Amino acid sequence: MVLNKTNIYSEILHRLNILYPEIKSNLNFNTPFEFYVAIVLAAQCTDEKVNTVTKELFKRIKSFEDLDRISLEELEEAIHSTGFYHNKAKSLKEGAKYIIKHFNSTLPNNFNDLIKIPGLGRKSSYAILGYVFNKSAIVVDTHVKRLAMRLALVKKADPITVEREISSNVEEKNWFKFSYMLNQHGRTICTAKNPKCQECILNDICPKVGISNNK
């Protein structure tokens, strides 16, 4: 099937909506604080692994003040299995300090403030906006980036390019849903390695069917 630019976005939106009708984070959390911790740990780590770590961690730390108080060593040990634990522990403690000092111990609900917090980049900031505050956000992680490339929505594998392309071709009310669905599809069907093109609902409109194994 050959589609013009507007139609490929609308086809993706409609077809993936059948598979992923509900937006539900793969990270377990009950409060904005918990999501903040989880999203920092989720950098370069699977959500499943993060969940096993936070299950125990959230019994011990329940606020930015708790995070500020816990010793670096204790925190590093608790999050060790998520990888990059020196960086993440440092980010969490510096981030907590920053939020206490500049945002009255409350996670901000706008991008410009979130991105200033140490340890939060674009992906994490937008994830907080979408999952915690139900605001419009385009969360470009490695899955979304990969699918945008395979579906030829972008020529450059750069997150900001992907954000721009989605924002100018999808209605704002669907931004978060669109990036969410690409993410879910990337985890399950359009995987980095050995994508399941045969069972893919988009295989007739995907330029990379059958020839993709990475990139």
Next chain:
DNA sequence: CTCCCGATAT
């Protein structure tokens, strides 16, 4: 562009 790091699949 390099560094940071463990877990899992092969």
Next chain:
DNA sequence: ATATCAGGAG
């Protein structure tokens, strides 16, 4: 044993 996965900072 080794390749692959998964973001942010400097």
